[in-house]
Amino acid sequence: MLRTGLLAAAAAMVIGLALGAAAPANAAGKGYKVVSGPGVLPECFKPWNDKTKFFQWPAKPGPYRIAVANGFVGNTWRIQMIKTAKAFVEDPAIKPDVKELKVVSTGTDVAAQVAAVENFINSGYDAIVTIAVNPTAFGPTIKKANKAGVVLVPFDNVYDSNDVMKVNEDQLEMGRKMGQWLDKNIPSHTGKILEVRGVPGNSVDRDRHLGFREVMEAPANKFEIIEVVGNWDDGTAQKVVADALAVHKHFDGIYTQGGSTGTVRALMDANHPFIPVAGEGENGFRKLCAEHAKDGLKCASAGQTPALVAISIKAAISALKGNVMPQFISVPIPYVEDPNFKAGDNYFPDLTDNFFTANEFPPCGVNITGQAIMAKSEANQ
Numbered sequence: 001m002l003r004t005g006l007l008a009a010a011a012a013m014v015i016g017l018a019l020g021a022a023a024p025a026n027a028a029g030k031g032y033k034v035v036s037g038p039g040v041l042p043e044c045f046k047p048w049n050d051k052t053k054f055f056q057w058p059a060k061p062g063p064y065r066i067a068v069a070n071g072f073v074g075n076t077w078r079i080q081m082i083k084t085a086k087a088f089v090e091d092p093a094i095k096p097d098v099k100e101l102k103v104v105s106t107g108t109d110v111a112a113q114v115a116a117v118e119n120f121i122n123s124g125y126d127a128i129v130t131i132a133v134n135p136t137a138f139g140p141t142i143k144k145a146n147k148a149g150v151v152l153v154p155f156d157n158v159y160d161s162n163d164v165m166k167v168n169e170d171q172l173e174m175g176r177k178m179g180q181w182l183d184k185n186i187p188s189h190t191g192k193i194l195e196v197r198g199v200p201g202n203s204v205d206r207d208r209h210l211g212f213r214e215v216m217e218a219p220a221n222k223f224e225i226i227e228v229v230g231n232w233d234d235g236t237a238q239k240v241v242a243d244a245l246a247v248h249k250h251f252d253g254i255y256t257q258g259g260s261t262g263t264v265r266a267l268m269d270a271n272h273p274f275i276p277v278a279g280e281g282e283n284g285f286r287k288l289c290a291e292h293a294k295d296g297l298k299c300a301s302a303g304q305t306p307a308l309v310a311i312s313i314k315a316a317i318s319a320l321k322g323n324v325m326p327q328f329i330s331v332p333i334p335y336v337e338d339p340n341f342k343a344g345d346n347y348f349p350d351l352t353d354n355f356f357t358a359n360e361f362p363p364c365g366v367n368i369t370g371q372a373i374m375a376k377s378e379a380n381q
Helices: 002-018 076-088 110-122 139-148 171-185 203-216 234-248 260-269 283-291 308-320 370-374
Strands: 033-035 054-056 064-070 098-105 127-130 151-154 166-168 190-197 222-229 253-256 277-279 299-302 328-330 335-337
Touching (some): 064 076, 064 110, 064 308, 076 098, 110 127, 110 139, 127 308, 139 151, 151 308, 166 308, 171 277, 171 299, 190 203, 190 234, 203 222, 234 253, 234 260, 253 260, 260 283, 283 299
Parallel strands (some): 166 328, 190 253, 277 299
């Protein structure tokens, strides 16, 4: 009976593979195996560093069912990210590989996002790209995805795990760049600095904050840093900056993780003298930086691009095709500083203030126009 059962199981596996069923997980219970590099398309999928591992999933025939499991949707970056995903899968180079795109935003409830991701796994989606509500809360979910052979790709606010393929810009380095620029533009290395943070609990907020403080709190510096929470949102940032100005009267510099347009407008509304402002990549912020440079406004802008979702979808499709992929993919930080703001190049007078400017990554084949992105809806689908 044992021998007969084994033969029957082997026959079933052969039939299943012949019909295109997913290959079983490896012996460690993971859908991928760790392999030697280099990976495919290194000009697009650049390893995070020289210690980055490489993953390979069994090749699976397409087209694929892909889900975007978003959490927080209360700012323009998240809205543009969702629109970018919808526009990207209609690109003629990508469309043949995508059978279905499903988008869900669950808010800041960790349990709701966990449930959404696990529902996609149980419903047989091939890949799930996601921005984590909490970077440490998805351990069991990662195990379920790997066991099921689902390619799970966190980006932007990634999981604190080495068992998934991740896509991000270096958030610590972004915080450092902003700190270095402010430090350079405040020659006294002293004074009061306003730090406008992002959504609490996110790894992006945490890492940018740590990188920024690493520079600003170096032994040679004597800055006093005041923190407020702006949620990466223009309206929220404008309010909390206005409140901080009312209490503290004067700042010598500002670092705002997001809501940068609102931050500068709060300065202007309070008739505060223009000071160095390190901000994000919002179109409105860059327009204000260019317009008021002659009035003394000095800016640096480092953008976390919403096009990370497109690179993540492209990485997921590549993995599903059986290509060798870096476990952690590094995306360059789009950066510009005074006096290099140029209309039509790194900001766009004909687009809205809340448009995030860096969305094209030619080495990855990500070439989505602002008009194509803004034509899409941010609604769940």
